[in-house]
Amino acid sequence: MKARKTSTTNKIHTATLLVVAAGSSTRMGLDTKKEYLPLNNGTVLSECVLSFLKTNKITSIAIAIPKAHVSQATEALYKNPLVKTLTQNIPVLFVEGGATRQESVYKTLCAINESFKGEALSKVVLIHDGARPFVSEKLITACIEDAYNYGASCPALQPTDTQVQIDSDNNIIQHIPRPSLAAVQTPQAFDFNTILAYHKRAVNLTCTDDTEIWDTFNATKTHIILGESTNIKITYKNDLPEASKMIRIGLGYDLHRLVEGRKLLLGGIELPFEKGEDAHSDGDVLLHAITDAVLGAASLGDIGVLFPPSDSKWKDASSSYMLKTAWDLVKKDGWKLENLDCVIALEKPKFIPYREQVCSSIANILEVETSQVFVKAKTGEKLGKIGRSEAVEVWVTCLLSK
Ligand code: MG
Secondary structure (H helix, E strand, O other): OOOOOOOOOOOOOOEEEEEEOOOOOHHHOOOOOHHHOEEOOEEHHHHHHHHHHOOOOEEEEEEEEOOOOHHHHHHHHOOOHHHHHHOOOOOEEEEEOOOOHHHHHHHHHHHHHHHOOHHHOOOEEEEEEOOOOOOOHHHHHHHHHHHHHHOEEEEEEOOOOOEEEEOOOOOEEEEEOHHHOOEEOOOEEEEHHHHHHHHHHOOOOOOOOHHHHHHHHOOOOOEEEEOOOOOOOOOOHHHOOOOOOOEEEEEEEEEEEEEEOOOEEEOOEEEOOOEEEOOOOOOOHHHHHHHHHHHHHOOOOOHHHHOOOOOHHHOOOOHHHHHHHHHHHHHHOOOEEEEEEEEEEOOOOOOHHHHHHHHHHHHHHHOOOHHHEEEEEEOOOOOHHHHOOOEEEEEEEEEEEO
């Protein structure tokens, strides 16, 4: 395949964009049409149209959509607000498609012919799959220029794998030389009036794409330019890149004195011991540190701000309730818990027998899986305030995502 031919003229060549998004997306195995799935700052459809708008060469847009999909398609198209900004002076039309791709394109070409007048209707129309959002501005511009030169142009890639013809029993009939083959992509660019006339003549034919329609009636066949391996058509769910995730780390710490006549509460579980945490609230040092960690990760304050000890309302308050209240706030901000990891510094009693119960109690408060929570304990080796059982200390890290 020859390298792309560059245009010799300085005149800015424009194009009308026709996006085909009228299919049912059954191969995706999803309820949502693939063009409406989230991508970057919008949807597959918005990012697809945006690639064209960024060239500054588009004078009008017509999108073929399924029956009764105007509101869904409108929402998907303008999901990225930049589309609204860049289409302020460009007419946008939604057209109800037909039973086949060919019928949808023909109906949309007819609608373009009826609706777009004057400068809005360009000499060249770009016909593009709504499920190819990764097309580059460079490729779009090259297609437009090529169509002005040749009347019809489309990008294609030559196969890198060995190509064979097979029979109905899956046996190879013959090997096909690769240099004679190319896999066709979109956008396909055509002289508008000519492709409209050819579509009209092709209503009783079944054609795979618009280049086949052009090549059926035009003496000179469609000119090919070099396509892009990144210009894939999203067909299966895993063709879409994983949406970028935001992650945040939180750190929580707390210390309470251990005194007689109080309960030793850790993660909502009472451990039998002669001492317990001295506190304004119920004193659950572990839940306090967790509360601070999740609030900190989301930048939503800390336990002292939310539940000030000066407020008598929080005297002997349940720390489970306090954590639940803080966690609801964090969840309302869109965050999910990835994991919590906690360290307790405690001389006595032995923590291990209670670990499972404590982890599941915390998971229960946060409504997450027990596997997302881990708690371990260290003694003070009989040294310092921990070693003398005068205090209990806790450190917590958490990872949140959205
Ligand atoms: Mg505390």
